Amino acid sequence: MSTAERRRWTADTRPLANDHFRRLWLANIVTVIGAQLTVVVVPAQIYSITGSSAYVGLTGVFGLVPLVVFGLWGGALADHFDRRTLLMVTTVGLIGTSAVLFWQAAAGNEDVWLLLTVFAVQQAFFAVNQPTRSALLPRIIDDELLPAANSLNMTVMMAGAIAGPLVGGMLIPVLGYAWLYLVDTVTLFATLWAVVKLPRLPVMGVTGGTPGLRSVVEGFAYLRHHPVLMMSFVVDIIAMLFGMPRALFPQIAHETFSGPAEGGIVFALLFAGIPAGAVLGGVFSGWVSRVTRQGRAVVLAILAWGAAMTGFGLAVAGADAVPDAHRFWLVLALAMLVVGGAADMASAAFRTTMLQSAASDEVRGRLQGIFIVVVAGGPRIADVTHGAAAASVGTAVAASGGGVLVMVLTVVVVVAVPVFWRYRTAAST
Numbered sequence: 001m002s003t004a005e006r007r008r009w010t011a012d013t014r015p016l017a018n019d020h021f022r023r024l025w026l027a028n029i030v031t032v033i034g035a036q037l038t039v040v041v042v043p044a045q046i047y048s049i050t051g052s053s054a055y056v057g058l059t060g061v062f063g064l065v066p067l068v069v070f071g072l073w074g075g076a077l078a079d080h081f082d083r084r085t086l087l088m089v090t091t092v093g094l095i096g097t098s099a100v101l102f103w104q105a106a107a108g109n110e111d112v113w114l115l116l117t118v119f120a121v122q123q124a125f126f127a128v129n130q131p132t133r134s135a136l137l138p139r140i141i142d143d144e145l146l147p148a149a150n151s152l153n154m155t156v157m158m159a160g161a162i163a164g165p166l167v168g169g170m171l172i173p174v175l176g177y178a179w180l181y182l183v184d185t186v187t188l189f190a191t192l193w194a195v196v197k198l199p200r201l202p203v204m205g206v207t208g209g210t211p212g213l214r215s216v217v218e219g220f221a222y223l224r225h226h227p228v229l230m231m232s233f234v235v236d237i238i239a240m241l242f243g244m245p246r247a248l249f250p251q252i253a254h255e256t257f258s259g260p261a262e263g264g265i266v267f268a269l270l271f272a273g274i275p276a277g278a279v280l281g282g283v284f285s286g287w288v289s290r291v292t293r294q295g296r297a298v299v300l301a302i303l304a305w306g307a308a309m310t311g312f313g314l315a316v317a318g319a320d321a322v323p324d325a326h327r328f329w330l331v332l333a334l335a336m337l338v339v340g341g342a343a344d345m346a347s348a349a350f351r352t353t354m355l356q357s358a359a360s361d362e363v364r365g366r367l368q369g370i371f372i373v374v375v376a377g378g379p380r381i382a383d384v385t386h387g388a389a390a391a392s393v394g395t396a397v398a399a400s401g402g403g404v405l406v407m408v409l410t411v412v413v414v415v416a417v418p419v420f421w422r423y424r425t426a427a428s429t
Contacts, residue, residue, distance in 0.1 A: 012148035020140045020198055021149060024133075025156065027194035032160030033167070034187035037180045038098065040168035040271055042119055045105065045177045047250040048261060049112050053395075057247045057387020060380035062116040066124035067380065068373050074128030075135075075369020083136040083201040090132065091192045093125035098185040105178035130376075131368035136201050150352050154345065155282035162275040169268020173260060223370060231420035232298060232351045233374045235410055239302045239347070240378025243309040243340075243406040245399040246271065247383040252395050256319050257330055266330065273334045277341025281349075294350045295423030299414055301347035306406030308340030313400025320396060348375075354423075 016022045043056045050056075077086055100118050109115060141149050168180055223230055253259040253267035291297050312333050319329035355371060382402075389398035414421050 015145045015149040023194040027190040028156050030190040031187045033163050034184035036160045037168045038184045041177050041180045053251040053387045054391045057383045060383030062120040063123045064380040066120050067127045070124040070127035071369045071373040075131040075366040078132040078135045084198045086132045087195045090125045090129035095188045097122035102181035130372045134368040158275045158278035162272045228423045237378050238409045242402040244379045244382035247387045248395045273337025274341035277338035278345040281342035281345030293424045295420045298350045301343045304343035305340050306403045308336045310400045310403030312336035313396050317396035
């Protein structure tokens with residue numbers, strides 16, 4: 001394959017020539033691994049304390065409430081205050097809460113409610129940080145490079161989501177929870193350094209007012225008049241709410257595949273499966289920019305996600321029914337997670353492109369806040385629903401049934417709002 005052909009299919013790295021973006025991106029490589037360690041260690045510690053997937057599922061509630069409240073408010077803040085200053089404050093907050101997680105684990109904490117509370121505070125800082133970071137990107141990167149920059153960011157996030165679970169799952173039995181929380185604390189200083197190096201980024205065009213409820217409502221009003229964007233959020237909520245089985249991974253690793261209760265390699269592989277597929281999808285994402293029927297592409301990607309999660313649940317059922325063939329069923333389960341991750345990356349790429357093409361500068365922070373709430377909130381609600389479902393019907397039925405619901409409900413909403421299926425960009429030249 002020639003160099004020109006490779007560039008048509010692989011990720012565009014031109015945004016890395018920008019000093020500010022490069023520093024943030026390189027810092028992300030370091031910090032995202034630490035952040036993903038915490039994503040793995042928190043449910044592992046909760047499961048170790050309680051032995052219950054229902055309690056693990058409560059991370060969804062304690063993550064969702066601050067995510068919704070502070071994600072929406074954070075988007076309004078990002079449309080009113082200097083974005084560099086806001087990033088500095090929230091990054092320091094993330095460092096502080098991560099340090100508290102280290103402290104409680106080092107002290108041998110057995111109070112699951114303390115752990116969940118600290119996690120909730122950390123998610124509040126995250127919820128303000130993320131829309132601010134997304135809103136400032138067009139200020140430091142040329143418009144034509146924004147899709148490539150977002151693709152690079154998503155690929156790093158997903159790569160960290162692989163490395164974090166793999167490293168965390170294997171090291172939990174060796175180092176314990178406290179040291180892994182400490183890694184997250186230390187690596188966050190890399191992001192703080194990159195943020196300090198940014199120029200001042202006051203919001204252009206702000207004429208006054210306060211970032212309160214009215215400002216948030218204005219963001220929703222803007223979205224209400226763009227049905228294609230609204231539907232892109234709806235189908236993603238369906239995909240994540242019913243199709244994300246991550247709350248079941250500790251129980252599946254322990255009970256179905258005979259891993260240790262505190263973690264282990266199977267636990268790590270399950271958490272890494274979806275991100276691995278997303279990274280593969282991101283590395284070979286050059287084709288995405290040539291698709292013009294973006295609404296149809298999103299729908300097909302979400303249907304593929306639902307089918308993959310159904311297959312994952314059936315693989316778990318097969319392992320429960322035929323325990324002598326655990327290795328085969330585990331490989332199949334992981335393959336389904338990888339396929340699902342690739343489909344999710346494609347869906348995210350198209351939905352992000354839609355949002356960027358519609359958002360004007362004065363509402364960019366608020367729309368990014370809504371985006372963060374939808375993208376990150378859906379999986380957290382899924383943690384609750386899947387955890388509760390597993391307690392009633394078992395992990396296999398909860399996972400496979402969720403995948404079926406994704407496919408059915410996606411078809412229903414597309415039939416109800418056909419403009420989304422028909423949505424397309426201008427023909428490529």
